[in-house]
Every structure is written in structure tokens, then in C-alpha cells.
Amino acid sequence: MRAWQPEAERYLAALLDRSDALRFACIGTADGRVLANAARANAHSTGDRIAAMTSSLVALSESFSKDALRSHCTHSVVSTGHGAIVVVRVPEPARGYVLSVASDGSELMALTLRSALDGADRLAQIIGGFAPR
Numbered sequence: 001m002r003a004w005q006p007e008a009e010r011y012l013a014a015l016l017d018r019s020d021a022l023r024f025a026c027i028g029t030a031d032g033r034v035l036a037n038a039a040r041a042n043a044h045s046t047g048d049r050i051a052a053m054t055s056s057l058v059a060l061s062e063s064f065s066k067d068a069l070r071s072h073c074t075h076s077v078v079s080t081g082h083g084a085i086v087v088v089r090v091p092e093p094a095r096g097y098v099l100s101v102a103s104d105g106s107e108l109m110a111l112t113l114r115s116a117l118d119g120a121d122r123l124a125q126i127i128g129g130f131a132p133r
Contacts, residue, residue, distance in 0.1 A: 005036055007126050012038035015119055021107030022115065023083065026050040027090065027099045027123055030058070035097070054087050054100040061087070077113065084109045086116035092124045099123060 012025040016038050024039035028051025037047030045053075057076055065073035075088040083104040090097040101116040103109075 002035065004126050004128075008036035008123060009038065011122060011126060012036055012119075015101070015115060016040065019103070019107060019111070019115070021083075021103045022112070023102040023104055024050060025099070025101045025115075025119060026054065027097055028052075028054055030055055030089075030096050030098055032056070050100055051098075054098050057087050057100075058089060058098045075113065075116065077109065079109065081105070083107065084112045086113050088116050088120045090120045090123045090127065092127050097123070097127065 008027055012027065015025050016022045024037070024045075026034060026037045026039075026047050028034045028047075032052040032055035034047040034051035037050065039047070057078070058073075061076040062073045065071050075086055078085040078087075083102060084107070085100060085102040087098060087100045089095055090099055099116060099120045101112060101119060103112040103115075
């Protein structure tokens with residue numbers, strides 16, 4: 001366990017407390033291992049599964065944006081009939097961590113995006129005191 005994981009768990013739980021629409025928040029490694037997770041009681045997937053899928057989606061999104069637009073991927077959004085999921089790399093030097101945040105259909109997608117981007121910045125500070133973007 002990394003020294004910062006308990007603080008990250010507390011932060012993710014507090015993030016969910018800010019909005020009833022947020023369903024889960026999960027930080028994992030770029031290779032798909034869960035490090036900290038917070039989820040509502042009725043969440044359908046485990047942190048391990050979410051971290052693995054987040055890792056895959058980030059890798060695919062980064063390759064797609066690089067090949068299609070010759071550009072850096074800042075985040076990815078999955079929009080569904082029941083809500084949205086935003087995935088983003090945590091902005092720390094090693095770029096080895098990814099965050100996913102999901103909301104139900106009652107939340108504006110822009111607010112879910114803002115929660116994920118702000119969450120990634122805060123987690124970078126928790127991990128190693130890195131300044132936000």
C-alpha cells in the first residue's frame with residue numbers, strides 16, 4: 001500500500017458526498033490495478049473491474065487521439081442512457097495513474113467532467129504535492 005492511498009480513499013468518498021448523482025470514483029494504475037475507490041451501495045462494478053476498464057479506455061483514447069488528430073488526449077467521456085463516465089490521467093510526472101468518475105442521468109455531463117478534472121488535480125497533490133494543471 002502506498003502512503004497516500006488512505007487520503008485518496010477519503011478524498012474520493014468526499015467527492016461522492018458532494019453530489020448524489022455521482023455513482024463512483026476510482027483511481028488506479030495505468031496498468032489497471034485499483035488503488036482507491038469510492039462507490040454508492042448500488043454500484044454495479046467493483047473497483048478492480050472499474051480500474052481495469054479505465055486503464056483500457058485511457059490507452060485506447062490516447063492512441064485514437066494521437067493517430068486521428070495528432071493530438072494529446074486530455075480526457076474521455078462515455079455517455080450512456082443512464083449517465084456519464086469521465087476518465088482522465090492524474091497530472092503527476094510519471095503519468096502512471098488514471099481516474100474515472102461516473103454520474104447518473106440527473107447530473108449534467110459538464111459537472112461530471114469538472115468533478116473528474118478537479119479530482120485528478122487534487123489526487124496529484126495527494127500523491128506527491130504536484131501543482132494542478
